[in-house]
Amino acid sequence: MYTKNAAVYVAGVGVVSAIGNNTKNCLQALAASRAGIGPITSLDSIYKSTIPVAEVKLTNKALAAATGISPSVSRTALLAAMAAQEAWDDAGISAQHKWRTGFVSANSVGGMDKTEAFFSAFIKDKNRGKLRDVVNHECGAVTELVADRLGIKNFITTVSTACSSSANSIFFGARLIKHNKLDVVVAGGADALTKFTLNGFNTLQILDRAFCQPFDENRRGLNLGEGAGYVVLVSERVAARIKNKMYCRLSGYANANDAHHQTASSPDGAGSYAAMKGALELSGLQTTDISYINLHGTGTFNNDISEGTAIQRLFEPHYPKMSSTKAFTGHTLGASGGIEAVFSSLAIKHGIIYPNLRLQTPIQALPFVPEKTFQENASVNHVLSNSFGFGGNCSSLIFSKL
Amino acid sequence: MKTYIRATANISPQQTFGNAAAAVPLLQEPVVQEGNRLRCAEPDYLRYIDAKFIRRMSRIIKMGTAAAMECLQHAGVQNPDAIVMGTAYGCLEDTGIFLKKMVEQNEEMLTPTAFIQSTHNTIGAQIALLLQCHNYNNTFVHRGFSFESALLDAVLLLEENAATTVLAGAADEITDYSHGILSRFGLYKKDPVTNISLFERPSKGTFAGEGAAFFLLSNLASEKNYAALDAFCTFYKPADTKTVVAEIQQFLKEQSLTAADIDLVITGKNGDITGDAVYHNVLNTIFNGVSSGTYKQLCGEYPTSTAFALWLAAALIKEKHCPPVVGAAPEKLERILVYNHYQNIHHSLMLVSQC
Numbered sequence: 001m002y003t004k005n006a007a008v009y010v011a012g013v014g015v016v017s018a019i020g021n022n023t024k025n026c027l028q029a030l031a032a033s034r035a036g037i038g039p040i041t042s043l044d045s046i047y048k049s050t051i052p053v054a055e056v057k058l059t060n061k062a063l064a065a066a067t068g069i070s071p072s073v074s075r076t077a078l079l080a081a082m083a084a085q086e087a088w089d090d091a092g093i094s095a096q097h098k099w100r101t102g103f104v105s106a107n108s109v110g111g112m113d114k115t116e117a118f119f120s121a122f123i124k125d126k127n128r129g130k131l132r133d134v135v136n137h138e139c140g141a142v143t144e145l146v147a148d149r150l151g152i153k154n155f156i157t158t159v160s161t162a163c164s165s166s167a168n169s170i171f172f173g174a175r176l177i178k179h180n181k182l183d184v185v186v187a188g189g190a191d192a193l194t195k196f197t198l199n200g201f202n203t204l205q206i207l208d209r210a211f212c213q214p215f216d217e218n219r220r221g222l223n224l225g226e227g228a229g230y231v232v233l234v235s236e237r238v239a240a241r242i243k244n245k246m247y248c249r250l251s252g253y254a255n256a257n258d259a260h261h262q263t264a265s266s267p268d269g270a271g272s273y274a275a276m277k278g279a280l281e282l283s284g285l286q287t288t289d290i291s292y293i294n295l296h297g298t299g300t301f302n303n304d305i306s307e308g309t310a311i312q313r314l315f316e317p318h319y320p321k322m323s324s325t326k327a328f329t330g331h332t333l334g335a336s337g338g339i340e341a342v343f344s345s346l347a348i349k350h351g352i353i354y355p356n357l358r359l360q361t362p363i364q365a366l367p368f369v370p371e372k373t374f375q376e377n378a379s380v381n382h383v384l385s386n387s388f389g390f391g392g393n394c395s396s397l398i399f400s401k402l
Numbered sequence: 403m404k405t406y407i408r409a410t411a412n413i414s415p416q417q418t419f420g421n422a423a424a425a426v427p428l429l430q431e432p433v434v435q436e437g438n439r440l441r442c443a444e445p446d447y448l449r450y451i452d453a454k455f456i457r458r459m460s461r462i463i464k465m466g467t468a469a470a471m472e473c474l475q476h477a478g479v480q481n482p483d484a485i486v487m488g489t490a491y492g493c494l495e496d497t498g499i500f501l502k503k504m505v506e507q508n509e510e511m512l513t514p515t516a517f518i519q520s521t522h523n524t525i526g527a528q529i530a531l532l533l534q535c536h537n538y539n540n541t542f543v544h545r546g547f548s549f550e551s552a553l554l555d556a557v558l559l560l561e562e563n564a565a566t567t568v569l570a571g572a573a574d575e576i577t578d579y580s581h582g583i584l585s586r587f588g589l590y591k592k593d594p595v596t597n598i599s600l601f602e603r604p605s606k607g608t609f610a611g612e613g614a615a616f617f618l619l620s621n622l623a624s625e626k627n628y629a630a631l632d633a634f635c636t637f638y639k640p641a642d643t644k645t646v647v648a649e650i651q652q653f654l655k656e657q658s659l660t661a662a663d664i665d666l667v668i669t670g671k672n673g674d675i676t677g678d679a680v681y682h683n684v685l686n687t688i689f690n691g692v693s694s695g696t697y698k699q700l701c702g703e704y705p706t707s708t709a710f711a712l713w714l715a716a717a718l719i720k721e722k723h724c725p726p727v728v729g730a731a732p733e734k735l736e737r738i739l740v741y742n743h744y745q746n747i748h749h750s751l752m753l754v755s756q757c
Binding site for chain 1: 504531542543639
């Protein structure tokens, strides 16, 4: 039974990123305009001193100690467990009620950090390489390590649509609640830095050798990041039983495809336009209702002009405040939608707007300028969060104040 | 709301696709391979995909997009309202190529093509690109639940009236790398057998398989619909065999059915003595006296093999005939239950009926 207008609330949030190991630390860094980007320390790569990245400042050992998951599994699972556990604890859902609970997670390359370690031995001799390094290669295996740790069994799945993965996992989770299939869904995503993705993005020549400058006229590319972000989505019935105040409501979402190119966005942002427009339609909101857009804003030449053009087409002439928090966290790929969903929820809860760090010269072809400073006591009623990915996969979410 | 299967297309190790499928009655002359790895019979892709796209595509991308295109052709649908995919492993060949070069060339002089196409959503994206389809597009990558998750997304979209036609499918490939690694985990049979003699001598291990199958699902009545997907469900890591039985009984109860209402049970038996015991217990406990059949002797074992099974169930209902290679023919073929488990972790049920 599907109820289109059934409310889906954000009851808890959890995040780990280059700017903080939990929600509180991330918020402090956002308020202090402190980015988490720096030289590579965790990967054994030839690009160690030339390509900056946004690393989570915890070793696998430390993550394992904090989560109770083995330090020998993929860092993606460790990061996911860290943020998902924080979100779960934050929601304060009593164990007394046997709610139907799901875990809908996302990642882009599963246990690739371990697989690439395995591969250097394996390609020399197919009988070599430790099997424990590939046993959790699949994206879904990473999800199961976390679901088993959280004790979630009723429903488990994994979405992988490149950089829009966790926006899609969040709204799939919301739909499961609206269809009355589940009462509670922990939804979001995670990705650890890997040499595979670092080298892949490097071949595309879209990695900035300096700190990235999203939505700047002179932007040079993106910085890869790592992390995890999860929200706990609950139904009206569950929300009524929780003492804590809900962060916000997930009021709109949409998924569309750009159908332009496997990796590049169309010049007019057809996919991103359709995703934003679809999310607005579902929420029943007008463009003028949106207080803040958390941009996809990777810092690549192509994404920012495409996304900006789509925003211009949809919002002209009234532009909400906007910024890309990827200037803080780097582009965390499969985790970005989850991390930015947490930041969006926090923006509503605390009435804050994040700065678009390092913005010097706004894109001249666009009629708006992203926010340059951290703002408190802002009126933040509805936040639009964009996540666009390879394969033309574009998704937008709208979070609304209660 | 009813979910109809309006068309299917299935590239598998059997002659299930295109002209090859049309030449012989359904699975009348099964393809027999020896060893422990079944490879797909690939079609002439030029019939389905523009030559300039084919050149850059790896095998799984070609199989996936060709199956999708053929399915849409059969359905007479040009632009589906949504495209949803399931794949457990994604594009392994491209992943392997990029990894190998990265290691061997010490991260230098790499080219982007294999990386670009290694992304798990590549097949769904390529279908959208070929069709110029801007609609909903999603990819699920959850091991033995990948296809079932895509089906769930499809049915939810239909129930939401967000779509009336959904192209849903699954694809997984075996590569030399993946076969080598999975063999080291002891997944496959060590003694040479043939796929169709898979169940003759029970032993450890199974036969590796692969495939790409697509379905055009719709909530609208049409003369072209030939089966209905009445219900499906998944359950994760059941504690014991009792729980498995209870889950299946609950599923039947929710559909107001008893075992006697099922004409044929198709199980995911794969020749592995431990895994098959789960099916034997279910057949003996719940489906005593009900006809049963199997499908992995045809397509091998892989996490999205249930897409082959759904294709098979729909085909049997359409043909009103059960070929001997599947199982003994029941009296009638109006309602089929598919029950599969992947490594006793991911269990799934699909109920298919005539419409």
